[in-house]
Amino acid sequence: MSDVSDRLDAWTSEEAALEDVEQTSAALRERARATLGVTGDENTQSFRSLVREHDLSYYPVVALGLLFITATNQSYAFTVLTPEISRTLGISIAAIAGARALYQLAIAVAPLPIARLSQSRTRRAMLCIVTGLAWSVITLTTGFVTSLVGLIVILCLDGLATGSVVALHAPLVVDSYPPAARVRALSAYTAIGTFGQALAPLLVAVLASFADLTWRGVFLALGLTSILMTLCALGLRDPGFGKWDTEQLRASVHQEHGDADTDDLSAKDVALGFWEICRRVILIPTSRRIFAGFAVFGILTVPLNTFLSVFLDQRWNLGPGQRGLFFAAFFAIGVVALTVYGSRGEKQFRSSPARVLRAAGYLMGGTVVFIALGGLMPAFVPMLICFGISGGCLGLLQPMLWISLLSIIPSPMRPHAQALTGIFMAIGGLAGALLLSGIENQFGTAGTMVAIAIPGVLCALVIASAGKFIENDLNRMIDEVIEDEEIRRIKLGGGHLPMLACRGVDFSYGQLQVLFDINFTVDDGEMVALLGVNGAGKSTLLKVISGIGLPTTGSVRYRGQEITYLDAERRLRLGITQIPGGRAVFGPMSVIENLRSYGYTMAKERRSVERAIDTCFEAFPRLHERRNSLASTLSGGEQQMLGLSKALMLRPRLLLIDELSLGLAPLIVGQLLDMVRQINADGTAVVLVEQSVNIALNLVEHAYFMEKGEMRFDGRADELLARDDLLRAVFLQGAGAAR
């Protein structure tokens, strides 16, 4: 009896610790939002005073802007000089266009490995400089290319190096400045890059026309300029992940409790891997909508420029030089818009990030509508005005989408989010090229200008709709960081936390939400029952714990570490094993093969696997008798024995058992439950999902009851038995077997 009482006391203290975490999160949330630059007002300090106050400099934004310019120059030069390259080398324009497509593919793919390189160490600045030097040398080498193969190699290498612009620049700008200055820092960085886009046509025109350089000479000159500009960025240093946001939030947790600052605890065992981070970023509702926005942005920037060039050529008979001037003016208007927008955007963001996204939606709509109008204009000047307005709107989109995306994602994951934007832009670019080509064949180049309005307006609505989610996603990020730090603090202070703690878990199958704000805890060595009728969400909760399903919101913590987005196989290695409901065996394999497969899951040595199999056979002699039989030929009870053997072999810290007694004779159920008791007595915590209340409640002291995806009861098992209002729908069966 005293054992039961001790357990319940421990359980109460753990619940209190978790409540402490939740209270700290709630208390700090408003302050944390202010730390992240969302104050609810529009009072902004000037950028200069912020830089002075925090002893910062303009250097990071200028250095990254210079690198951005060098990257765009090479790309623009290629676009303009393609006919000349074709004539000189005797390579068809189609072949060069194919090489350019590979270049775009390289640009789309490269941000992912670059994000991976920057994931575990703060070396983003070093990567920016190295890749900047790489593409500068590549630009210079382009001037010596003599064959299509050489061109393809050069372009692919260039695309791979340019990937750092997409993956690293915006996260580095964001981490270099405090949140109160970020919209302006991003706007300034984008303005410098856009200035480069405006400058590129003029620079190429000057080099080609006035300096009499061929395309080779132009690339040599651009390469040398690029090397010089990259050298100017040599002083770039990585400020560290989340210096101005997540680290500040962590510090605020300790300030709240009057603790001294602590060193970061190593959490390598549960650090998310590359694909886990990508998946985690995609699961954020705001991110998904912003990625859709970037896909249309890809249509606008990648193929539309080509079609716009053809449109100006055919409809308005503008030669290459005049087209260059047109594009220079187009981007220059973007620079002006960005310069004006910076402080306005900061105010919008401080007031509410949702306003930034709504404004981005309107701008996206404005961009495509004015492009369409420009395509239809019968006179030259109105056409110029329409495209000028669209250029201004287009210029603003990038920093608005960046700040919205990066502000809801923890710092180390930002390069991954940026890399994904690159992928979505490339997808948009490819889809746009196919779409616009088809439309050009049917309706001519003016038709392409008009057609872009349809997906563009749809996408504008999607971006604007992201405004509904960004506040929640921002709060979620804040809660995650604060909760993480609060739990570290409690652990450092010797506080006890449950082995497993699910907090505020929501889960959906597509659009159908099946779990609602679930809280669920299990302590070391505890056996708990999770009860409820069919469809209550019990098995889904087990999936969330074991990693087979990922929640839309909420967290899963295991031994104090966040594992919400960890892969299932990594959770298995950490000691979480699930025995699925029904026949949890590989039917076409024999009993012994099934057991070996469990052993090999843990990459155990053959000898230790064989020893573990012998243990299973000792526990279940019936399995030994049928060791060479196919699992599909076993009876239901034998199959459950085989499933339970998994726990005997893997010796998990936490065992999740789904519907062990379903469809089995009482005698068999009794045998299996004895084994479960034994496994639990050996120190494994057990979560027993059951429909049979009597079976479960005879085994456990702590029970949960779920109904329609909600946790309706969390408490002592005997108290649940007294709740007729909850248990009326559950069949009271199998009591005899349990006894």
Place this chain on the structure above:
Amino acid sequence: MAGGRRLARVAAVLVAMLTLAGCGLTHVQDLNFRVDKRLHFVSPKDRSTVHQQVTIAWRMDDFKVAAQGSQPQSRDAGYFAVFVDRTPIKPGHTMDDVAKDDPFCQRSPTCPDSDYLSQRNIYTTTKTSLDIPFIPNISGSKEKLQLHAITIVLMNTSGHRIGESAWELDVRIRKVGV
């Protein structure tokens, strides 16, 4: 340290690929870094609208015009090859490239001759003007006023393209059949 070594290896591979892709495959003296201004188009004006048959004229400086086989091979002597809406042959290559996918032509010792080439919108001349009898529509284009590219390159007396120099004139012609 392992990460640093991996980066160094990647950098070495990149440098090797760049060298292969770029200057390792060619002689630098054969590459044009400055615009070759020896040829100037006299008529028609660039991007002007013209009618069929199109006559183009140009002026050539510092180049001795000579027919194929008339004198020893030299970079400064030879004749003109005019490509209409076509990519010119590669530097140093001959007109055999035009017929490389045509087995009938390859069997004939005189092919590709001037008739064969003109059917493919390629003309050779020792004069500084050329009458192009007919420029066909650009395939796939629905534009009523189509932009055609006329490119002139230099050929030496042994029938090889000289260097990388190429000059382009764009003219607009109303689509045939509209």
